[in-house]
Amino acid sequence: EMDLKNGNNMSKRIITLLSGLILVLILFSFTVYRVNSNSMSPTLLSGEYIICSRGWLSNLSKKLDRIIINRIVVFENPLRGSAFDHGLLVKRCVAVSGDIIQSNLDEVFVNRDQIISLTDGLIDVLLYIKPVNIDSVDLSEMKISSCNRVKDLLLIRCICTDSTVKKFRESYSSFLKIEIVEPYLGNLKVLGSWKRIRDMELAIPYSGMEVDVNHEFVEYYSDLANHFENQQIMIENGVLYCCNSPINSFDFKKNYCFLLGDNHEKSIDSRCFGPIPMDLLKSILIFENLQK
Secondary structure, eight states: OHHHHHHHHHHHHHHHHHHHHHHHHHHHHEEEEEOOSSTTTTTSOTTOEEEEEOTHHHHHHHHSGGGGTTOEEEEEOTTTTSTTOOSEEEEEEEEETTOEEEEOSSEEEETTEEEEETTTTEEEEEEEEOGGGGGGSOOTTSEEEEEEEETTEEEEEEEEEHHHHHHHHHHSTTTEEEEEOOTTTTTOOOSTTTTOOOSOOEEOOOTTOEEEOSHHIIIIIHHHHHHHSOOOEEEETTEEEETTEEOSEEEOOSOEEEEEOSSGGGOOSHHHHOOEEGGGEEEEEEEEEEOO
């Protein structure tokens, strides 16, 4: 009976020890965040709580970057110090180092596969025109949502196709101004021009990737080099300098990823600030849609 009692006590101690170890593992492996916007709706709604990995789990994921494709991640805001400094952000990873991105007015492609269509091929635009010229404009191809008088101009908001926008700019440029509405941008000053990659394909940077110094580098990669690689890129008399030395190419030292909000029309993401370094990732979503 004494041996049996001692055995039961030992079993209880082992169970208590294991329970404690499991609790410590959970505390150091997972963290809870509260979602504060609808940029990831309908997947995540404002006010919901999510459980994400942290510590060794997140570090492993950053080293094996392919496993975070199509996963929701929490990351440090790459626009620190700007008007859009809202702390941590949550988005979906759609591409990683070496993947090819192409974007236009209403679509995003990864490795030539379409992953989102923002407005089913349609664009939200604003037309600025003087009332005296309104009869000269054929609005039959546009779906008008509102029309307001602003000083001496008519402000017309409508939906149309990309081809209609091009035709209007060619036909009515002398008296009509067209502005494309991008609610996910607002008045934000972005890094580079990754929101407009037309008729070209860009690689997501990776450690060791060499980029020739040309117009493409200046337009799309120089901000990343300045902002994330701690390099001083500048142009003087048509020559590109890195840390005061002229260069013909630039080698990236970090791996990057491309992030999008599920609510494509109301998300500030990599279309605005471009790819971000993997070392800005804090955690990966494990459980979602917890009760408020």
